[in-house]
Amino acid sequence: MNGFTPTDQADQASASAQLSIRNVTKVFPGKTGLVNKLTGKTSRDFVAIEDISLEIEPNTFVTIIGPSGCGKSTLLGMIAGLMPVTMGQILLNGQPIVGPGPDRGMVFQNYALMPWMTVEENIRFAIETVTPKMSPKRCDRIIKEHIQLVGLSGAERKHPHELSGGMRQRVGIARALAINPQILLMDEPFGALDALTRGFLQDEIERIWEQQRKTVIMITHSIEEALLLSDRIVMMTRGPAARVDEILEVPFPRPRNRETIDQHPAYHDLKAEMESHLFRETRAVEAARIG
Numbered sequence: 001m002n003g004f005t006p007t008d009q010a011d012q013a014s015a016s017a018q019l020s021i022r023n024v025t026k027v028f029p030g031k032t033g034l035v036n037k038l039t040g041k042t043s044r045d046f047v048a049i050e051d052i053s054l055e056i057e058p059n060t061f062v063t064i065i066g067p068s069g070c071g072k073s074t075l076l077g078m079i080a081g082l083m084p085v086t087m088g089q090i091l092l093n094g095q096p097i098v099g100p101g102p103d104r105g106m107v108f109q110n111y112a113l114m115p116w117m118t119v120e121e122n123i124r125f126a127i128e129t130v131t132p133k134m135s136p137k138r139c140d141r142i143i144k145e146h147i148q149l150v151g152l153s154g155a156e157r158k159h160p161h162e163l164s165g166g167m168r169q170r171v172g173i174a175r176a177l178a179i180n181p182q183i184l185l186m187d188e189p190f191g192a193l194d195a196l197t198r199g200f201l202q203d204e205i206e207r208i209w210e211q212q213r214k215t216v217i218m219i220t221h222s223i224e225e226a227l228l229l230s231d232r233i234v235m236m237t238r239g240p241a242a243r244v245d246e247i248l249e250v251p252f253p254r255p256r257n258r259e260t261i262d263q264h265p266a267y268h269d270l271k272a273e274m275e276s277h278l279f280r281e282t283r284a285v286e287a288a289r290i291g
């Protein structure tokens, strides 16, 4: 087996970790309002994830994979500081995360661009929010560099509705990187794209990652995408009370090429292991729904 368990990892919790997720549990409180009490429909607390520990080293590309609804977005949301942890701690460079910050850039599946702003203005808005005192000249240079980085030169003055889904997500990626975050968080960034565009953007992410080597934490449902891009793959169990089941190390050399990656001797074993994990967990979710 090419992986190790989260317990092994917690034992090895090292000072070199950039992000430390320590015994994190997330409970969504049940509804206890007066109306609910009167109608007798008070719902119970829901334990989405339970006691997750994970250490992430700098410059690592990590993907999170798991059955639908297991808590991947919840975990990413807590790392982003968009929602509080219920128990445990998430530390970035040893400091607890208490809210969103410019050290973390987020890319969303639905792009989340400002529709009334151009490509350039969307990126400028993010930079000015994070660094209001930056000189306009420097801001212009950063915008230009990032538009070039994601291959959108010429589209600076277009609005999101004039762009394809793939181009919109390029803007989302440029915007997230333009604030120079330490960690890039991506929640199914290619989930809304057709297969061809998805492939193009995966290649772009691989190319950009080779240049910048930022820590990335990405949620995906695609086994092939995880194998193409990751250094480590975190496999979550089904919820409620989802845990980290196993963490796979992906040994393929970089730069990676989608045409040849499956020739690596470890490719098919890793793929089979992920398939069997997802199959098992998804079947159990379905069985629980029926029974």
Ligand SMILES: Nc1ncnc2c1ncn2[C@@H]1O[C@H](COP(=O)(O)OP(=O)(O)OP(=O)(O)O)[C@@H](O)[C@H]1O
Residues within 6 Å of the ligand: 028, 046, 048, 066, 067, 068, 069, 070, 071, 072, 073, 074, 075, 239
């Ligand atoms: N605000 C909330 N209040 C109550 N329950 C929530 C809330 N947000 C998420 N949940 C529940 O927590 C669980 C985990 O949801 P989450 O969206 O994190 O899963 P996911 O793995 O990202 O799902 P998917 O793969 O379908 O995107 C689900 O059962 C969901 O219904």
